[in-house]
Amino acid sequence: MKYRRIILIAFIVLVGASIIYALMDKRTVTTSSEKAYQAYLQGDDLANRFYQQEALHEFERAAKIDPSFAMAFARMAWLYKTFDRQKEYLEAKNRTLSLIDRVTDKEKLIINVGFARADDRSADLERYSKELMDKYPDSVEAHEILSETYLIQRNYDKVIEENLVILKKKPNYAQSYNLLGYAYFYKGEYEKALEYIDKYSSMAPDQANPHDSHGEMLLNMGRYDEALVQFRTADSIKSGLYFVVAHLGDTYCAKGMYRDAIGAYLKARDLGPNEKYKVTMDGNIAMCYMENKQFEKAASVLQEAISKVPDDLRCNGLLGGADVEQGKMDDALVQLGIVKGIAARLKMPQDTSDKNLAQMMGAEHYLVAKIAMSRGEYATAVTNFENLYEHSMVPERVFYAAFLGDALVKAGLVDSAIAIMTGALKDNPNSNFCLRALADAYGKAGRRDAQKETLARYLEVMKDADDGNPFIEQASTQLEQLTRSNS
Numbered sequence: 001m002k003y004r005r006i007i008l009i010a011f012i013v014l015v016g017a018s019i020i021y022a023l024m025d026k027r028t029v030t031t032s033s034e035k036a037y038q039a040y041l042q043g044d045d046l047a048n049r050f051y052q053q054e055a056l057h058e059f060e061r062a063a064k065i066d067p068s069f070a071m072a073f074a075r076m077a078w079l080y081k082t083f084d085r086q087k088e089y090l091e092a093k094n095r096t097l098s099l100i101d102r103v104t105d106k107e108k109l110i111i112n113v114g115f116a117r118a119d120d121r122s123a124d125l126e127r128y129s130k131e132l133m134d135k136y137p138d139s140v141e142a143h144e145i146l147s148e149t150y151l152i153q154r155n156y157d158k159v160i161e162e163n164l165v166i167l168k169k170k171p172n173y174a175q176s177y178n179l180l181g182y183a184y185f186y187k188g189e190y191e192k193a194l195e196y197i198d199k200y201s202s203m204a205p206d207q208a209n210p211h212d213s214h215g216e217m218l219l220n221m222g223r224y225d226e227a228l229v230q231f232r233t234a235d236s237i238k239s240g241l242y243f244v245v246a247h248l249g250d251t252y253c254a255k256g257m258y259r260d261a262i263g264a265y266l267k268a269r270d271l272g273p274n275e276k277y278k279v280t281m282d283g284n285i286a287m288c289y290m291e292n293k294q295f296e297k298a299a300s301v302l303q304e305a306i307s308k309v310p311d312d313l314r315c316n317g318l319l320g321g322a323d324v325e326q327g328k329m330d331d332a333l334v335q336l337g338i339v340k341g342i343a344a345r346l347k348m349p350q351d352t353s354d355k356n357l358a359q360m361m362g363a364e365h366y367l368v369a370k371i372a373m374s375r376g377e378y379a380t381a382v383t384n385f386e387n388l389y390e391h392s393m394v395p396e397r398v399f400y401a402a403f404l405g406d407a408l409v410k411a412g413l414v415d416s417a418i419a420i421m422t423g424a425l426k427d428n429p430n431s432n433f434c435l436r437a438l439a440d441a442y443g444k445a446g447r448r449d450a451q452k453e454t455l456a457r458y459l460e461v462m463k464d465a466d467d468g469n470p471f472i473e474q475a476s477t478q479l480e481q482l483t484r485s486n487s
Helices: 003-014 018-023 034-048 052-065 070-082 086-098 105-118 122-135 140-153 156-169 174-186 190-203 208-220 224-237 242-254 258-271 275-291 295-308 313-325 329-345 354-360 362-375 378-390 396-410 414-424 432-444 448-461 470-486
Strands: none
Touching (some): 034 052, 034 070, 070 086, 105 122, 140 156, 156 174, 174 208, 190 208, 242 258, 275 295, 313 329, 313 362, 329 362
């Protein structure tokens, strides 16, 4: 689950219990118009399905019917924030705050929590969340907000705790099953994660998101063909969901189908909610080109992306990596300076954990390591790749294990490299990046049978890959040589 989507879930569940109360004929939002209230409930249902544009339309309709409907304006504002529509966000926010004295105390606190989160005011977020919990300790909304906060902080034990409390109060609240699935997944308890996602799917069989969530877990576990079935099912239920299309791209990439991956990322880019997301897709496209050793194409895509979002750390770091691969060390060093400058300008919240700080510094560690590898400074490369590995989560953790393993091999620490990569492959036994690097490590260790088995696994994973992939050609040649030498 990507960070942008985590934030989206936070806004969705912020007042998600309203639909449940509505079914019990208990309004939790203040409006004098039944017609406006029904439009609001329709928007709430669509938001819970992750149909953002359609949800926004219903909230706008509710606010038009009842111009004093504060929560409708708040929901509009939070979606405008998601779409980076800053002018509309500020207008809807100001309208909400002008109406805030007309709503209940609980609504007021929920609205204040939402805008504190939207504006990244961590002290206010903590204060309003605490006040909501202190005043309404038995309310579903209070536990939802705690769950959202813990999710963003990646405190998955607490996410589980809060959602189990919610389910005791509301056993059929589907979104809690979704969040429990993700929390258990990121704890490494994969079967339990799938159990909760299956429950989520059974409660919402006509929705796309349960299939997308199921597919995302299967993808990160290396069950690529099963993941494709889920993503394609999600797309057939509701076409045009940008995150579903992007996940199709991720799956094609994992199978070495880079042309298909690029096509999916381009489509997701066009469907994406804001410029930041579009640049993320550009970064994914560039990585596909880099996997085919088409570094000039990768650099061109990244330069175009950076021209639109100059402070994107990931794209700036990747551009430096592409420069290294082309032997343009002066350009790579310039990019490293840019990356360090951007990182230094970031305003970190006071309560940001060391782990989150390390993740935000990831582009710098990546580029320092790439430059060090090209110079033969393997100890420096190991230190920086190790930092990335230790502070990342699945699926990125498996990817960084391959980088770290390669650096360890070149540093002469072959046994350590093998231990790191075999450990990472327990999370995703079919990571093509990790299998490729592990095969090389086994070769350096003289463990020919293990190298042969790993190369065979790698080629099986990549059986549907594009023709002409240089890594596949190299692996095929190595496997043939090993097979001949053993015959």
